[in-house]
Amino acid sequence: MxxxxxxxxxxxxxxxxxxxxxxxxxxxxxxxxxxxxxxxxxxxxxxxxxxxxxxxxxxxxxxxxxxxxxxxxxxxxxxxxxxxxxxxxxxxxxxxxxxxxxNMNRILAVNAEDLDCVVQPGVTREQLNTHLRDQGLFFPIDPGANASLGGMASTRASGTNAVRYGTMRDNVMALEAVMADATVIRTATRARKSSAGYDLTRLLVGSEGTLGLITEITLKLHGIPEAISSARCSFPTVDAACQAVIAVIQCGIPVARIELLDALTVQAVNAYSNLDLPHTPLLLLEFHGSEASVVEQSQSFGDIAEEFGASDYTATRTTEERNALWQARHDAYWATLKLRPGAQGISTDVCVPISRLAECVDKAQSRLAELGILAPIVGHVGDGNFHCLLLIDRDNPAEVAKADGFVGWLNDLAISMGGTCTGEHGIGQGKIPYLVKELGPATRYMQAIKTALDPQGIMNPGKIFVSD
Structure with a gap:
């Protein structure tokens, strides 16, 4: 530990x-x-x-x-x-x-005509989407876990759909929050745009509870697409898969999801979810739109993937097959733990500009091999975000030290490439030193905001900054 x-x-x-x-x-x-x-x-x-x-x-x-x-x-x-x-x-x-x-888990309002809703912070993303389904609407942010929407706003979460629909930063319209002096504030209205004052909504989204406690959230919604198509595609190497992703994004194909699983993860997913995927790096994709547009998107991707040595390209539009693929992706954490029974998984969370993605993943794999750490890789690679799941024995100090060194090395590598030490998990306690490396003097101004809004330092102390 x-x-x-x-x-x-x-x-x-x-x-x-x-x-x-x-x-x-x-x-x-x-x-x-x-x-x-x-x-x-x-x-x-x-x-x-x-x-x-x-x-x-x-x-x-x-x-x-x-x-x-x-x-x-x-x-x-x-x-x-x-x-x-x-x-x-x-x-x-x-x-x-x-x-x-x-206990604050009520959906307070759904404004279907305006494509927004108002929820309490204890509502989970699955609860909200179940409630919305009959109205032809959905909330797209999907971090994998059935997280609370208040927590997702606090950590600026994203997930598999971020490449098309953005992160919580892009989908939170307004907040109600209780500040450190117990004052209840509303940060904005339901208007789709405003030039009224400081953007307190964006300030609180991602503040990890260090400025105030969110008690109500106004969210953007989207119509359930007319057609949804999923696809899977195998590649000879992780580099080839990443190069294909870069080409797809640069060509402007509006993929809704594009997820990478390396060969180790595919092996684990096959065993855990009873699938029969080739034991090579895999991309999972999803296309949203009209009947004609999803076919066009799928074909365009297939043409690009072929240039990078892709094989076994399979598209499906049946709900059952699509759900099976994405459930396997969401179960990847539990599946990969089976690769080393008794080990515990530590997830990294770097994000780099899309043009540096292949290089960053390749260097991470090489470093893991040098250190002898078993660490399957998955990623929301459409926006340059990937995770190495380090499988270690937390009771072995040498393994813990080795893993901790790799996490620091990877954070530094991402920052050196113009990226970030956290694409979606947040700073919390674990990444405080890297925030300073990433943003330098800007962190002093963050601390000044913290001090101004929470002079006693009572709101979630010890997170984001060294001194609270």
Whole structure:
């Protein structure tokens, strides 16, 4: 395990706040060890740092009440959605209160004519899309996990559809949030554009709960396409697959999804999902549009892929076959763990300009081979984002040190190529040093914003910046 930094605790303030919160929230307030550990980080190799209590609010006013009490006694507030983030976002390095928004799970409005909706932060993406299906609408951001929309906004999540539909940054229209002084604000309206003042919506999206706690989200929606076609295509090498992706993007083919699985991942997926794909690097694609346009897109991709040695190009438009392919992609994490039984997976998350993608993936594979680390690769390669899943024994200090060194090396490599240390997982605790390397003096201005909006430093302390 990687040791997370511990921050000073305000013991007297925490003790006082716990008493007040227990009296006010009754059965919504929990202090059992198991509950507290479940609300600290368990999906990464960063050590678990439990909060002192967990509160389950049901409304914005209750969230404001929690933050008002915590602000009065200088106690940290740590937002919690579904706990699927990967960089220690929900750890409590200074103790404090975990605010679990799972009870705030109502879809408040769907404005079909305007292609938008308003939801509470505990609504999950699958819940929302199930609700929208009968209206011919869908919300496209798909990070794989059935994450809460509040958490997805807080970490600026994206996923398999980002190459066409963008990330949470592009799909959040407005927010309601409770700030560090317990003031409830709305950052924007439902208008599709505005020039009114600072863009507080974009400021809070991706702020990882360090500026305020999101209590309501207005999202863009899209019509379910008339036709959807999926395809798979094998390549002799990862480099050839990446070169094909670069060519497809540069030619302007509007693919909705284009995902890379290296040979190791394909091997694992075959065994886990009972498939029979060639044991070579694979691209999975999806095309959205009219009946004619998806055929044209598919044919155009096939022509380009052939230039890079592609084989076994297969397109399908049946829902069953399409769902089977994408379920296999979403199960890739669990499938690849079977490659080394007993090992635990550590996911990297770099993103580079599309023109540097092939080079970055090739160097990553070479470095992994040099280090002797088993690490299958998958990626949302249409936007230059890929993940190496390092399969290691976390109880072996030498393996952990080797993996930690590779993660740092890969982050530095991506930054040197004009990329980023995190395409979609966020900074949290795990990538604090690399944010400074990536953005330099700009981080000082980020810290100034943090200090201005949260002068006590109670909102999710110890995340994004070294000092809170």
């Amino acid at each position: 990687v040791q997370a930094t511990t921050l000073p605790r305000n013991e007297d303030g925490i003790s006082t706040a716990l008493g007040i919160l227990k009296q006010r929230f009754g059965e919504q307030f929990h202090t059992s060890q198991s509950m507290r550990e479940q609300h600290a980080h368990t999906t990464t190799w960063i050590t678990n740092q439990s909060p002192d209590a967990v509160v389950f609010p049901s409304s914005t006013s209750e969230v404001a009440g929690i933050i008002e009490i915590c602000a009065a006694h200088n106690v940290p507030v740590v937002p919690f959605g579904t706990g699927t983030s990967l960089e220690g976002h929900v750890n409590a390095p200074a103790g404090g209160i975990s605010v679990d928004v799972s």
